[in-house]
Amino acid sequence: MKQVYFLTPFPGMVKTVVSESILGRAEKKELVQFHTKNLFDFADPPHYRIDDYPFGGGAGMVLKPEPVFRAYDEVISELPENSDSRVIFPTPDGKVFDHDAALNLSRCQNLIFINGHYKGVDQRIRDELVTDEISIGDYVLTGGELPALVILDAAVRLIPGVLNSYESAESDSFAGELLDCPHYTRPESFRNLDSPPVLLSGNHKEIENWKKKQSEEKTKIRRPDLWKKYNKLEDGIKNYE
Ligand SMILES: C[S@@+](CC[C@H](N)C(=O)[O-])C[C@H]1O[C@@H](n2cnc3c(N)ncnc32)[C@H](O)[C@@H]1O
Structure with missing residues (x-):
């Protein structure tokens, strides 16, 4: 301990x-x-x-x-x-x-x-x-x-077993290269404010794409330093492939 x-x-x-x-x-x-x-x-x-x-x-x-x-x-x-x-x-x-x-x-x-x-x-x-x-x-x-x-x-919070879901910490800002994406919960619509329909579509691939795109947009605007690093990494992957 x-x-x-x-x-x-x-x-x-x-x-x-x-x-x-x-x-x-x-x-x-x-x-x-x-x-x-x-x-x-x-x-x-x-x-x-x-x-x-x-x-x-x-x-x-x-x-x-x-x-x-x-x-x-x-x-x-x-x-x-x-x-x-x-x-x-x-x-x-x-x-x-x-x-x-x-x-x-x-x-x-x-x-x-x-x-x-x-x-x-x-x-x-x-x-x-x-x-x-x-x-x-x-x-x-x-x-x-x-x-x-x-x-x-x-x-x-990063000691295994402390959080109910360690996976949650792994998708937080700074655990990877991008900032975290926006999150929504029930109710689906609140004071005429709707949750993004894609999150309710049940299509896991589309949901993952949406989350990644949101994270990318946020990182690009708020943290140009991280965005630059991320692009270099992505280029590295593309070149390797
Ligand atoms: C008033 S501060 C002393 C500042 C010190 N004279 C200086 O200018 O670096 C009193 C204590 O608060 C803590 N502290 C204040 N600001 C901090 C910060 N940004 N990060 C970490 N510790 C801080 C430190 O333990 C520090 O010894």
Whole structure:
């Protein structure tokens, strides 16, 4: 079973999310187990501070190294020896997260998230403990919990058995070269808005063609970068044939 740890000053933020919906179900199915370590529990008395002023001056506080190293040592002591663990630090200056990175994380045994706060974390944490520095996009959030949960959710849903239909994940945007196609469900007609008749025709070949065409059109308009890659691939197939 995959073990997932969050080193965070706000364990409540994480616990709420991992206990609900598909993540919660994944834990009930014993495919993954979630743990939190509250960084304040690893801070020094009497003040139990986890942040301090930056050396060299400047605005903003820095997350101190001791609570994080101590919490990390405790996590390592709880994991089986020599198990494969990735230590992830979500950070805006990390490598931008994508489907391939999610798939890669879904396949490794243990994930340990170090959630940054304030201006950042003491660099020694990054240098000594972290294996993966990951950004979820070119904007800045107040803390690492939300990005860690985004990364986790994208990875856990790709663990076989987590989704009721893995096939569904395989046809999602970014799992292949094209964006996903539009979807419709009952009622067939709603407020004078009809569903495309082809989807109700029962003709599987025509349905597949329609879906592919819709995906192609959407990708072409919204993601010229993906469209370019897709066309090269299609050309490759055509040339090969
Ligand atoms: C206010 S941010 C610090 C930003 C940092 N000074 C910088 O400019 O790169 C506090 C924490 O939120 C998290 N964070 C904020 N934006 C993020 C993003 N786009 N991707 C991943 N983590 C992010 C990181 O853990 C970061 O340490």
